[in-house]
Amino acid sequence: MITLSPIGTVKNTRTEIEDDNWGNVTSIIELDSKFDEEALYEIESFSHAEIIFYFHLADENKIETKSRHPRNNKDLPKVGIFAQRGKNRPNRIGSTIVKIMKRDGNQLHVQGLDAIDSTPILDIKPVMKEFLPREEIHQPEWASELMKNYWNTGE
Amino acid sequence: MITLSPIGTVKNTRTEIEDDNWGNVTSIIELDSKFDEEALYEIESFSHAEIIFYFHLADENKIETKSRHPRNNKDLPKVGIFAQRGKNRPNRIGSTIVKIMKRDGNQLHVQGLDAIDSTPILDIKPVMKEFLPREEIHQPEWASELMKNYWNTGE
Numbered sequence: 564m565i566t567l568s569p570i571g572t573v574k575n576t577r578t579e580i581e582d583d584n585w586g587n588v589t590s591i592i593e594l595d596s597k598f599d600e601e602a603l604y605e606i607e608s609f610s611h612a613e614i615i616f617y618f619h620l621a622d623e624n625k626i627e628t629k630s631r632h633p634r635n636n637k638d639l640p641k642v643g644i645f646a647q648r649g650k651n652r653p654n655r656i657g658s659t660i661v662k663i664m665k666r667d668g669n670q671l672h673v674q675g676l677d678a679i680d681s682t683p684i685l686d687i688k689p690v691m692k693e694f695l696p697r698e699e700i701h702q703p704e705w706a707s708e709l710m711k712n713y714w715n716t717g718e
Numbered sequence: 719m720i721t722l723s724p725i726g727t728v729k730n731t732r733t734e735i736e737d738d739n740w741g742n743v744t745s746i747i748e749l750d751s752k753f754d755e756e757a758l759y760e761i762e763s764f765s766h767a768e769i770i771f772y773f774h775l776a777d778e779n780k781i782e783t784k785s786r787h788p789r790n791n792k793d794l795p796k797v798g799i800f801a802q803r804g805k806n807r808p809n810r811i812g813s814t815i816v817k818i819m820k821r822d823g824n825q826l827h828v829q830g831l832d833a834i835d836s837t838p839i840l841d842i843k844p845v846m847k848e849f850l851p852r853e854e855i856h857q858p859e860w861a862s863e864l865m866k867n868y869w870n871t872g873e
Contacts, residue, residue, distance in 0.1 A: 570808050609858070611855050629754070642761075643756055646758065654723070654725065656722075656841045658813060658843065662851075662853055686813075689800075689803065691861045691862075700845060702845070713848060
């Protein structure tokens with residue numbers, strides 16, 4: 564077993580889990596008090612960061628270890644839990660690339676974090692272009708369909 | 719505190735930690751026996767996956783919580799631990815996008831995983847283009863310099 568301790572917490576206005584319309588949500592990641600702002604020093608010289616977080620409200624009894632229809636939508640094909648990104652997954656880890664807006668002391672202001680208020684943060688990493696796919700990427704049709712309204716502004 | 723359990727293990731030929739030359743390394747991620755191959759079903763319909771792993775050999779006493787020179791190289795600027803991707807970080811989580819070569823039962827064959835043999839895997843997620851940066855990315859000069867030989871083939 565591996566034991567982790569959150570390094571910070573999400574502050575934003577989204578208090579309920581929602582599948583879509585994350586486009587307008589801005590968030591503050593506030594470092595835990597065991598860190599000081601030095602831990603974030605110079606992160607603002609990157610345009611993007613990768614945020615690793617914990618789906619703390621995902622119900623342990625609902626964790627899928629085999630396969631399911633993404634979002635339990637029967638119109639989508641049944642695929643393995645590791646072939647989808649939903650929250651009801653073993654270890655309940657989320658990972659999202661966000662746009663860095665600014666750093667303010669021990670707070671990092673970001674756009675495009677699909678995590679609700681109070682979500683525990685496990686890690687923050689700068690995005691380097693060398694860590695993005697170096698070959699053309701492709702994905703099945705259902706994934707594009709699923710993501711159609713994900714980053715909508717909800718207006 | 720958050721307790722996690724590895725979902726699988728890396729098998730490859732790299733047994734020692736090395737900073738560069740990951741280009742030719744192919745790896746097999748073997749799911750733990752508590753999973754069957756259904757958990758990976760259809761992942762091969764994606765070209766890339768994001769692998770979240772645990773730097774199990776990173777020495778707990780060397781974990782940096784403030785700032786340091788990346789790779790302890792004094793020619794590089796001293797930046798916060800969350801503005802770099804090195805292994806000596808709080809929670810010791812690694813995250814890398816890899817190319818999916820094939821799935822074989824409960825084994826996923828990948829290229830471009832910068833983790834040594836026996837590394838515990840915490841999660842596997844499919845890469846969807848909608849989760850890649852949607853704006854132009856930029857990074858400081860030192861990051862490009864650091865990554866110069868990272869994906870070399872070592873030949």
